[in-house]
Amino acid sequence: MDDKTQALENYIRGHAYTRAIALARKEFPDDVVGLELKFAEWLLTDANDPSGAVNHFIESGRTDRALEAAIQAQQYDRAVEIAAILDTIPAHFGKKIGAYFAAKDQTDTAVEVYLNSGCIREAIALLNSVGQYSRAYKLARKLMDPSEAKEMYESIAKSLETDGKYKEAERIYITSDDVDSAISMYKTAKQYEPMIRLVKQYHPDLLTDTHLHLAKELENEGSLHQAESHYVSAQEWKSAVQMYTNAAHWEEAYRVSRANGGLNAAKQVAYRWAQSLSSADAAVKLLTRFGLLSQVVDTAVEANDYEFATALVTESGPELRHKATEVRLKYALWLEDEKRWSDAERLYCEANKPKEAVLMYLHTGAFDDALRVAEEAMNDEEVVRDVLTAQARTILERGRRGVDDMNRAEHLLLRAGRIEVAVKVYKENDMWEEALRVCEQFAPHLIDSVKREMISSNSDHYILSGTTTPGASRPSTHHSDLSAPTPMLSNDKSDLRQSLKIAKQNGDKESTVRIALLLATQLVRERSSADALTVLNENNAVFVMPETRKIVVRIGADLLAFETNSGDVDVSSWKQLRDSLLQVMASSGSDSELDVIERYLLVTHWYTLRTILKAMDGQSNATELVTKITISLLRYTDVLRVDKAFYEAGLVAKDSGRLEMAFVFWNHFLDLVDAIDDGDNNVDHSDFVDTDIPFEVPLPAHVFATDSSQDIREEVKSWILEVSMDSHVSQSLPVDALREGDVYEASLVNADSTRCLPCLVTGYP
Numbered sequence: 001m002d003d004k005t006q007a008l009e010n011y012i013r014g015h016a017y018t019r020a021i022a023l024a025r026k027e028f029p030d031d032v033v034g035l036e037l038k039f040a041e042w043l044l045t046d047a048n049d050p051s052g053a054v055n056h057f058i059e060s061g062r063t064d065r066a067l068e069a070a071i072q073a074q075q076y077d078r079a080v081e082i083a084a085i086l087d088t089i090p091a092h093f094g095k096k097i098g099a100y101f102a103a104k105d106q107t108d109t110a111v112e113v114y115l116n117s118g119c120i121r122e123a124i125a126l127l128n129s130v131g132q133y134s135r136a137y138k139l140a141r142k143l144m145d146p147s148e149a150k151e152m153y154e155s156i157a158k159s160l161e162t163d164g165k166y167k168e169a170e171r172i173y174i175t176s177d178d179v180d181s182a183i184s185m186y187k188t189a190k191q192y193e194p195m196i197r198l199v200k201q202y203h204p205d206l207l208t209d210t211h212l213h214l215a216k217e218l219e220n221e222g223s224l225h226q227a228e229s230h231y232v233s234a235q236e237w238k239s240a241v242q243m244y245t246n247a248a249h250w251e252e253a254y255r256v257s258r259a260n261g262g263l264n265a266a267k268q269v270a271y272r273w274a275q276s277l278s279s280a281d282a283a284v285k286l287l288t289r290f291g292l293l294s295q296v297v298d299t300a301v302e303a304n305d306y307e308f309a310t311a312l313v314t315e316s317g318p319e320l321r322h323k324a325t326e327v328r329l330k331y332a333l334w335l336e337d338e339k340r341w342s343d344a345e346r347l348y349c350e351a352n353k354p355k356e357a358v359l360m361y362l363h364t365g366a367f368d369d370a371l372r373v374a375e376e377a378m379n380d381e382e383v384v385r386d387v388l389t390a391q392a393r394t395i396l397e398r399g400r401r402g403v404d405d406m407n408r409a410e411h412l413l414l415r416a417g418r419i420e421v422a423v424k425v426y427k428e429n430d431m432w433e434e435a436l437r438v439c440e441q442f443a444p445h446l447i448d449s450v451k452r453e454m455i456s457s458n459s460d461h462y463i464l465s466g467t468t469t470p471g472a473s474r475p476s477t478h479h480s481d482l483s484a485p486t487p488m489l490s491n492d493k494s495d496l497r498q499s500l501k502i503a504k505q506n507g508d509k510e511s512t513v514r515i516a517l518l519l520a521t522q523l524v525r526e527r528s529s530a531d532a533l534t535v536l537n538e539n540n541a542v543f544v545m546p547e548t549r550k551i552v553v554r555i556g557a558d559l560l561a562f563e564t565n566s567g568d569v570d571v572s573s574w575k576q577l578r579d580s581l582l583q584v585m586a587s588s589g590s591d592s593e594l595d596v597i598e599r600y601l602l603v604t605h606w607y608t609l610r611t612i613l614k615a616m617d618g619q620s621n622a623t624e625l626v627t628k629i630t631i632s633l634l635r636y637t638d639v640l641r642v643d644k645a646f647y648e649a650g651l652v653a654k655d656s657g658r659l660e661m662a663f664v665f666w667n668h669f670l671d672l673v674d675a676i677d678d679g680d681n682n683v684d685h686s687d688f689v690d691t692d693i694p695f696e697v698p699l700p701a702h703v704f705a706t707d708s709s710q711d712i713r714e715e716v717k718s719w720i721l722e723v724s725m726d727s728h729v730s731q732s733l734p735v736d737a738l739r740e741g742d743v744y745e746a747s748l749v750n751a752d753s754t755r756c757l758p759c760l761v762t763g764y765p
Contacts, residue, residue: 004023004027004028005028007023008020008023008024008027008028008031011023012035012038015042015046017035017038017039017042018039020035020039021035021036021039033059033060033061034060036056036057036059036060037056037057037060037062039053039056040053040054040056040057040059040060040062040065040066040069041053041065043056043069044057044065044068044069044072050069050070050072050073051069051073051075053065053066053069054066054069054070054073054075054078054082057069058082063082063085063086064086064090066082067079067082067083067086067089067090067093068093070082071093071096071097074100076097076100076101079093079097080097080101080109080113083097083113083116083117088116088117088118089113089116089117089118090117091117091118091119093117094113094114094116094117094118094119094122095114095117095119095122097110097113097117098110098111098113098114098117098119098122098123098126101113102126107126107127107130107132110123110126111123111126111127114126115139120139120140121152123136123139124136124139124140124152125156127139128156128172131168131171133171133172133174133175136175137153137175137176140152140153150176153172153175153176153178154176154178154181156172157169157172157173157176157178157181160172161185166185166186166189166191166194169182169185170182170185170186170194170198173185179198179202179203182198183195183198183199183203186198192214192226192230195210195214196210196211196214196233208234208235209234211230211231211233211234211236212230212231212234212236212239214227214230215227215228215229215230215231215234215236215239215240218230219243224243224244224247224249224252227240227243228240228243228244228252228256231243232256232260237256237257237259237260237261238261238265240256241253241256241257241261241265241269244256245269245272248276250269250273250276253269253273254266254269254270254273254290257269263295266290266292267292267295267296267299268299270286270287270290270292270296271296271299271300271303273286274286274287274296274308274312275305275308280308280311280312280314280315281315283311283312283315284312284315284316287312293312293316293320294320294323296312297309297312297313297320297323297327300312301326301327301330301331304334306327306330306331306334309327309331310324310327310328310331313327325351325352326351328347328350328351329347329348329351329353329356331347332344332345332347332348332351332353332356332357333356335347336360341360341361341364341366341369344357344360345357345360345361345369345373348360349373349377354373354374354377354378355378355383357370357373357377358370358373358374358378358383358387361373362387362390365394367387367390367391367394370387370390371384371387371388371391374386374387384416385416385417385418386416388412388413388415388416388418389412389413389416389418389421391412392408392409392410392412392413392416392418392421392422392425393409393425395408395409395412396409396425396429406431406434409422409425410422410434410438413425414442419438419442419443419446420443420446422438423435423438423439423443423446423450426438427450427453432450432454435450435454436450436451436454493519493522493523493526496515496518496519496522497519499511499515500512500515500516500519500535500539503515504539509541512539512541513539513541513542513545516535516536516538516539516541516542517542517545517547517548517551519532519535520532520535520536520542520551521551523535524551524554524555524558527558529555529558529559529573530569530570530572530573530576532551532555533555533573533576533577533580534576536548536551536552536580537576537579537580540583543580543583543584548584549584549597552577552580552581552584552597553584553596553597553600555577555580556577556581556600556604556639557639559573559574559577559604560600560603560604560607560639560640560641569607569611570611571608571611571612571615574604574607574608574611575608577600577604578601578604578605578608581597581600581601581604582601584597585597585598585601599636599639600639602636602758603633603636603639603640605760606629606632606633606763607633609625609629609761610625610626610629610630613625613626613629614626623655623656624656625761625762626652627652627653627655627656627658628746628762628763628764629762629763630648630649630652631649631652631653631661631665631746631763632746632758632762632763632764633645633649633763634646634649634665634693634746635691635692635693635694635746635747635748635763636694637693637694637697638694638696638697638698641700641704642672642697642698642699642700643669643672643673643676643699643700643703643704644704644705646665646666646668646669646672647665647666647669647704647712647716649661649665650662650665650666650669650716653665654666654719658734659723659729660729660730660731660732660733660734661733661734662719662723663720663723663724663729663730663731664687664731664732664733666716666719666720667687667720667731668683668685668687668688669716670713670716670717670720671683671684672699673703673713675699676699676700676701676702676703677703681699683699687732687733688733688744690742690743690744690747690749691733691744691746691747691749692747692748692749693747733745736765739751740752745764746763746764746765747765748765
């Protein structure tokens with residue numbers, strides 16, 4: 001048949017597309033594509049052969065229809081190859097392909113298909129389902145609206161939470177940066193262990209508060225053991241003890257206190273436990289079981305619970321009877337403080353200490369009761385005489401006393417057999433006739449000595465009064481005019497200076513010493529410490545007098561501590577103070593007095609040296625010495641002005657590049673300033689543990705250099721803030737590498753508690 005067109009139409013009409021396409025390739029090449037499409041459509045729709053239609057769709061250029069046919073034929077690998085050719089994949093096809101590969105655990109291929117077809121939610125859901133939460137969340141944040149992504153993740157997590165899949169929900173929450181929801185989830189589910197784990201990992205600063213919050217909730221719910229665990233974890237074991245005691249679970253309270261607070265804490269719980277028991281016998285048995293009977297008796301006494309302490313001792317048997325006297329005595333002392341005199345007397349006598357009752361009554365002026373106890377309970381004549389003497393002295397020491405008072409006092413002293421005391425009292429009050437009368441009646445052997453003292457007293461007073469008694473002559477001298485009288489002494493400085501000048505001209509050494517002391521005392525009262533030092537050093541004879549020690553120590557306190565700004569003192573004053581301290585050391589009395597003077601002398605020596613070195617500004621050695629002296633002086637802040645000492649130490653440390661020391665000193669300076677402003681003596685000294693820098697120091701009423709104190713504070717605060725952000729600067733005191741242990745380089749105390757001597761140049765060890 002030669003009609004090719006009719007043949008082609010017949011092939012098409014009979015669905016013989018293979019022959020039609022073959023004929024078209026030879027005779028009608030322009031119709032090939034159209035025939036391929038018709039063939040593909042017929043195979044897909046009429047012949048139900050999607051697999052066979054795929055290639056024909058491709059040949060016809062209809063890749064999209066080829067994709068559809070491949071999916072219908074479930075040729076998903078072929079579908080992926082076809083999809084790669086397309087610019088976009090229809091979403092409904094992408095979901096089918098993705099679902100297929102997801103079912104075969106080919107997650108990456110499925111995700112790629114989902115994303116290429118715009119099925120973002122499906123891709124993210126797939127990743128979440130296989131636990132790839134982080135990857136899924138990154139895709140969501142990148143490809144979805146933030147609020148939509150957050151909403152989706154919240155929904156997923158809530159669904160898992162509702163299903164009890166807490167681990168999976170936690171991962172979703174953590175991935176989406178919503179740790180707080182994960183914590184809240186575990187709290188709601190009462191799964192406290194994972195809750196605490198998350199708080200510890202992500203909010204360590206809230207860990208203690210979380211433990212406390214949980215502990216209180218659990219306590220309210222009655223879950224005491226769980227509450228205990230959280231109280232202890234929060235370092236609040238005392239709250240756990242209180243919880244158990246409130247619930248009368250004494251065994252548990254004792255266990256927790258012993259495990260966390262040691263013996264002392266356990267003793268306190270045992271004391272309260274014993275108090276709660278119905279009888280003293282039961283309390284003794286309980287405390288004996290724990291081996292705490294004696295300690296709890298002491299605890300009861302310390303708490304002024306003397307009735308309970310007495311009951312314990314009484315029921316304890318012979319092993320604690322020795323404490324009965326001790327308990328009664330302390331009970332009596334407490335009753336005395338409470339002004340329950342008669343009860344205190346009874347217990348003093350029961351404790352076989354009746355003399356304490358006598359002293360109590362003497363202290364309160366109840367002389368009749370004191371005498372009664374001395375006579376009835378003690379039967380000691382010596383004590384009776386002491387009581388009568390004390391009563392007489394009290395009468396004589398009153399501001400106003402008449403003849404009757406004097407007669408009564410004399411009667412008491414005579415009754416006590418204290419004739420010498422009566423005579424002495426009359427002499428001290430310039431009542432010489434009464435003194436002689438008593439001597440004539442009861443002690444004739446004292447008459448001559450009393451008369452001599454009376455004459456001496458009448459002639460001796462010219463030293464301070466500037467007058468002479470009739471018949472008495474003035475000391476003579478070849479240095480001055482004998483007619484020049486020593487003027488009456490007063491508190492006026494000009495008068496005292498004039499009197500001192502005249503006494504020195506007359507060669508009257510005794511008057512010179514006394515007037516110089518009076519003038520120096522007046523100058524100290526007026527805060528003229530430098531002038532007072534000049535007066536003392538110009539009259540060296542004063543240094544043999546005991547009064548001079550007190551004046552020099554007072555001047556040292558004024559210059560070194562609160563009243564004077566030590567930076568304003570010139571070197572001459574420091575030298576004079578140093579020389580004065582050296583002279584009074586030779587005449588010092590007690591060891592404690594000598595220790596004080598020696599400390600003042602060392603500090604004054606370094607102040608003198610530092611003042612001289614500061615004048616040599618610019619010389620490197622001098623600057624280094626000033627730095628070390630200033631830092632060393634911190635160990636004397638119990639006598640120095642503490643706020644100024646720490647400011648100066650921080651300043652020299654900063655200027656010399658010792659930034660770690662400067663940070664510690666200035667940080668403490670700010671603490672001191674706050675304490676001074678607040679009137680609070682409780683200052684944190686933890687930075688100076690195991691050093692010789694004193695903890696107990698007096699605080700001044702105001703911050704030093706008050707005119708510029710605010711500027712100084714701001715300067716220090718700004719510097720501290722700047723340095724605190726520098727990780728290269730240590731925030732602790734430097735240690736001495738040449739000594740064993742972590743010993744602060746300027747400390748005189750070694751790790752084994754032995755002490756070094758200070759260098760007299762630097763103050764360092």
